[in-house]
Amino acid sequence: MLELRNVTFGYKQKQPVLKNVSLSIGAGEFIAIAGRNGSGKTTVTRLLTALKKPNSGTVLLNGEDAAANTPADMARHIGYVFQNPDRQIFRDTVAHETAFGPEQLGFTPKEIEDAVTRALELTGLSDVAESYPPTLSRGQKQRLTIASALAMQPKMLILDEPTSGQDCCERQRLLELLTQLNSQGVAIILVTHDMEILARYPQRVVVMAEGEKVFEGTPRQLFSSSHPIAEWSLSYPTAVAIGQELFPDGSETVMSVDDLCQLLECELGGDR
Ligand SMILES: Nc1ncnc2c1ncn2[C@@H]1O[C@H](COP(=O)(O)OP(=O)(O)OP(=O)(O)O)[C@@H](O)[C@H]1O
Numbered sequence: 001m002l003e004l005r006n007v008t009f010g011y012k013q014k015q016p017v018l019k020n021v022s023l024s025i026g027a028g029e030f031i032a033i034a035g036r037n038g039s040g041k042t043t044v045t046r047l048l049t050a051l052k053k054p055n056s057g058t059v060l061l062n063g064e065d066a067a068a069n070t071p072a073d074m075a076r077h078i079g080y081v082f083q084n085p086d087r088q089i090f091r092d093t094v095a096h097e098t099a100f101g102p103e104q105l106g107f108t109p110k111e112i113e114d115a116v117t118r119a120l121e122l123t124g125l126s127d128v129a130e131s132y133p134p135t136l137s138r139g140q141k142q143r144l145t146i147a148s149a150l151a152m153q154p155k156m157l158i159l160d161e162p163t164s165g166q167d168c169c170e171r172q173r174l175l176e177l178l179t180q181l182n183s184q185g186v187a188i189i190l191v192t193h194d195m196e197i198l199a200r201y202p203q204r205v206v207v208m209a210e211g212e213k214v215f216e217g218t219p220r221q222l223f224s225s226s227h228p229i230a231e232w233s234l235s236y237p238t239a240v241a242i243g244q245e246l247f248p249d250g251s252e253t254v255m256s257v258d259d260l261c262q263l264l265e266c267e268l269g270g271d272r
């Protein structure tokens with residue numbers, strides 16, 4: 001559905017920030033992008049949304065070269081939630097803010113109203129529809145940027161570190177929303193530093209290091225093989241670390257507390 005093919009990009013021509021990056025995202029997938037600060041994660045999302053154009057290589061949307069596409073063209077297909085919600089919100093009420101995208105896409109007034117109602121319901125913001133956005137909590141602002149993207153009914157949602165600075169209730173709420181959207185067929189691309197999220201939610205993880213894609217695979221493949229996790233500025237999720245202590249020979253990889261309970265039950269059951 002959306003693809004980077006051998007993309008090289010630099011903000012200043014001489015210094016490439018992305019080096020020959022290829023990445024393909026299929027319909028309905030849930031992908032996470034991780035890596036240390038400055039490794040190029042946000043830049044990848046800017047190329048995917050046509051906010052930046054590659055110096056070489058190709059961006060493809062539904063199999064076709066997207067070189068001529070503007071960010072507005074991409075917005076019909078891809079909702080983009082920025083790293084900092086304050087930089088994205090500019091209208092006077094939550095409802096008006098959410099209506100902006102559908103207005104730009106030329107929806108009829110009735111379609112706009114329906115899209116806004118649905119997006120605010122999904123994101124739990126119906127009660128604050130008439131509120132002035134700057135008065136919202138950080139979590140609500142983040143959900144407002146998601147509502148604005150969802151109002152355009154995209155097939156794909158890109159979120160750049162949406163959980164950073166959120167309390168755990170908001171974080172949980174956001175992940176439930178993303179899981180729900182994904183189960184409805186919306187592809188999710190989540191940039192995150194959160195290892196617990198990385199282990200549990202995505203089908204596929206991409207790790208960036210110094211502008212290169214250095215890993216692509218399942219969370220289990222990432223945490224069960226001998227990758228330079230610390231060098232990539234990642235760490236083992238708690239359940240994985242406990243599993244490594246319990247099974248130092250690597251005979252089992254524990255990915256979640258559920259895994260751990262099951263394995264321990266088997267062990268205990270065996271001794272009885
Ligand atoms: N607008 C810009 N102009 C020039 N250089 C930039 C610009 N934005 C980012 N860079 C540089 O590009 C590189 C990759 O930055 P990018 O923001 O993509 O990293 P990131 O992985 O998202 O980092 P973080 O985890 O801190 O958000 C960094 O060296 C950064 O300094």
Ligand SMILES: [Mg+2]
Pocket residue numbers: 041042043083160
């Ligand atoms: Mg970033």
